[in-house]
Amino acid sequence: MSLNEILQLIRKDKVGMVGFFVLLGLILMSYVGPYVIPLDEVVRVDRIYEAPTLAHPLGMDNMGRDIFSEIVHGGRDVLTVAILTGVLSTLIAFFLGAFSGFIGGKIDTFIMWVVDVFLTIPRFPLLLVLAAVITLDNIYLLSGLLAILSWPPLARSVRSQVLSVKTRDYIEAAKLLDLGTYHIIFKEILPNLMGYVIINFIFSMTAAVYSQVGLIFLGLVPLSGQNWGLMIQMAWTRGAIFYTGSLAYILAPIIVIALFQWAAIAFSRSLETIFNPRLRGAS
Amino acid sequence: MPAFLRRLAKNFLLRRLLAMFATIFLVVTLTFFMVRLMPGNPIEVYINQQMSLTGISYQEAQNQAASLYNIDLTSPIWVQWVDYMKKMAVGDFGYSFSSPGTPVIKMIVDYLPWTIFSVGISIFISFILGIFMGMYIAYKRGGWMDHILSSFASITSSVPNYLVGILLLIFFGVQLRIIPFSVMRGTAPAGVEPGFSLEYLWGIFAHAILPMLTYIISTIGGWILTMKNTTMTTMGEDYVLVAKARGLKESRIIVHYVGRNAILPLFTTLVMQVGLLIGGSPLIETIFVYKGIGYALSNSLAQRDYPVMQAIFLCITISVIFANFAADLLYSKLDPRIKSNVTE
């Protein structure tokens, strides 16, 4: 498939295109924005929960600070964790899933058993314990932890994908040629699953956003600084949701997160049509 | 030959059961240590509470706690573990720490049915609605319904469910005031004798509506999107094209050729979800004051009531493992390729 074709397909799928641009915009805002818009740290007692104005498009928070600047500064950590977790968990899942599916036998059984155990350990106390034992106050640790917790389901579905690819003729041929496990997995099987990989990377990114916000909301991750999840948490304990004047305080982070998730999924859908030709014929 | 096959099947089942048992054992052990590693223990929680409430000294609070809690937290943890495992083996869950005299099993029996009831119904409704909507937009791809439903689905599946619950409460309960949630809190109508009376059944359903609505809204998006994908994939399969070429009735193709095969992969997810959701949702059930297992879990967590927490985690573990098992069985039963292999 040529680049031209891909561009054409993206252009055809308007929703996907909007998603792509929203995604790009949010990433730009989160990584470049902080250098353009300074974080408002001035406490203004007389301007608590002030309504939005042109200068402060999202109004003021519980200490009279500009909410918009907090949104701009709150994205970087969330997105970094999402991307890191997505990369890590997709890598682990693909490596173990493909390996397990391709090798089969006892190793396969064992890996799948580990997946089962992972899926059945109650998340909540596990996170509580981990949060108490290792202080999860930096985003790299958090990403690592989220990745370790989120690879199993993906590994399982990769395994079944591999199982179905394994029986295809060209793999059989490669096996007959004795090209070696490594070669077959990485050179023959993986390229065929590339679309699947990218789409799942996006999914695990959105899942990471969902779960990290949940963790922060429950107070299991004592992060400090600016962070959309922390904003939701703070706004929630401060009762922002109940006061019409402070709705922007809690809805703004919720909406940017929802926007990010929506954009990611919309974009992944249009990627799906690119990698899966069958989807194209259907409409 | 048939005897050999049967033995093999038995053997497979046996192996599977053994693996399941091993998983349960491992997870139960892990949770045993996990809950004890959590910061704070029931006695400490009580002592801190008493000191801040009554301003008494630590010594006094400890005296009180010692007479109040007849529990052993001082012997080596592995001794406690052996003791716990022995009791578990004969189905003895012990007594709640913070409510001495209340058997844990009684609490589970009291709380679990409400979660199964509310979560069960919502999974069912969400699944049915989701697959219909997903199929519909797969056929109407690019139409306005597609855009609306897909966007709705991706947004609702990205907003955490407790926020969905709170927004429902604020919007319908406080702003519009069409939900009388002061009477809808709880699980059963006050003052109505439990039983198979219409009034009671009506009551418990009405009380479950808000949590159910929350579950449905936050899970339906996933079904819609997945169903849309699998439907579109199936629509391109050869046998569907062949069926079309043969001039079969469209409704027949939709139901028997596309629908059936598109739903298949969703069934396993459905069964897995049923397994996972036995745990209920601590946050949702707390928001709506719904007396399910999640509500019990969040309360026992706050008090570090180990036996109750462990029993709840055990329920979750067992249901997840059996759901997994059921999903595997179901998959081999439902997959037409496997089936056709058997019949041919």
Next chain:
Amino acid sequence: MNRAKWIKYVGIITLLMAVVLVFLSGCARETQTDSNERVLHGAPGIYPPPPQGHFNIYITNNIYLGIYLDLVEQTLAFYNWPEDKWIPLLATDWNLDTTKNQFVVHLRKGVKFHDGTDFTSRDVVTSFYIPYLMNLAVWQYFDKVEAPDPYTVIFHFNHPSTVADRYILRVTYMVADSVYGEIAREVQSWADEEIYLKGLQEKRDKGEKLPISIEELDRRWNKVAGLRAKTMDKFRSFRPERRIGTGPFTVDIKDVDESQITLRRFAGYWDANKIQYDKVVLYNGETPIITPMLLAKEIDFATHGFPIATERQLKKTGFRIMRPPTFGGAGVAFNHDVYPLNRKEVRQAIAYAINRDEVAAVTLGEAAKPCKFVTGFSDTLVHRWLKPEYAKMLNTYEFDTVKAARILESIGFKRGIDGFWIDDKGKRLKLKLLCILEYADFASAGENVSLQLKKFGIDAPMRAVTAPQFPEDANQGRFDMMIRVWGAGHPHPHFSLYNDLISYNYPMKLGKGMNFPMRQNVAPWGNIDLELLIRSSAEGFDIEKQKDSIGKVAVSLNHLLPILPLYERYGNSPLLEGVRVAPLPEESPYYLNNLYLDNFLVLMMMQGQLQPAVLPGHNGGTR
């Protein structure tokens, strides 16, 4: 495409939606089952529903009624805080005999329990011996409670104290002998022996001569311990069916579910004509669960702490905000193991660098009053408890960053090029601020202090942890600074000072905590032992002597600042007038009673001042 088919699906969906709506309207009808009953809707906080929840009020997980407990079970008296006066309830009068070390109480006649039995001295004795079994603090002061006649009770002091009266008259609730009598008898059968032996043990620890041999002491001690354990075992799983009290309302376990508790009027109440309500419905739940119910005007009064945003919306909805004091609030505590926080100049500089008015304004708005005198107890107690010679020694630490900077410079600290302070050892100041995440006011106070210190040039990032984890981190000293409570809900400053300096500190024996040394050299008194002073500040009947102890501790706290009180929390309790409750008077001394301990609403209810609202077309007060 088969259009008819899709129409069918859409039809099914619409039908389902319709069913949901019908159900909803069905529920709506439930509310309209209106009679002429006069009902009050309250919110006591969070309680455990059955099966864990139960009515043995001495055992954990009993069904908590909050301030409304006074409507079911009563105490001997009620307390008027601003006027320092007692309001007799189940006792008609009492007197303290300092020569005989006795406290004599005369009981009201004609009072009946919910089960029809008479309230007599027997019930009072029972009500005090169960707390003995539970090792409750009330027994710190006396060694015997006896009933010479049905309407007189005598308390014999062994550790005389002016704070004992509150424990006797207000802290201990009167329960029925018909319910707890059997257990109380059992406790009485060994309590005297145990108290006697405890006295001997104390002598033994001091190395005094004993009237009996040590072997006999141990033997008798073991016997008593066995008896105590036996009684305790029985009591732990004791589950009374009903909660029998003398109050104007009854409660049955059948009326308790996870959503609400219904209290019903008790016809035989001794002061029945004052009670204007037939039912009190109490809704379960923490602040975020109760808030939507308040906003929908389903609850008339709540004592939860509400954040600023919620308070504003409540006002907008038409609630009147009541502000009774709590006698405590949030403060910054310092870890004395961390350099340079163990230098008092640094703590004083920090005190000058924090604008307490701003902290109060952003945390709770009008419900937070910035601490003026910095004594460790409520500013309202200062004039009553601090002699002028102590009061004039207090520093009020008015916000002054120039002064703060001067103090730091005077001990060799310098500002770095980035504007942050560098200590005399050349290290840039970075102090982690620990606080509780879930408490909106504490988290806001922490965030604000962190911002203010950053502006002043001290990097103080906030570390917010969940409530169950906080005490552990605090007691183990895993913090540089922390936002914690100061003060206590008691009219005597002893309890506040105890809480300020002993809890989260090493004398508590839970860990090093703040590790603030209790032996200090304070001008002009020289070496003093703060722990000893605090413990003696409530002893005996000599108030003047107590005031000296309190004065010394308060001034030491003010100068040394192991903890810097930021603001005192007042209630922001929403009261809904005109729906189920008729408007209350503009002013009342009762509004200055402690929010949780002698709440004005229950007091006014019992005195007949709480009237149902009369709405057109209704006889009663429900909607």
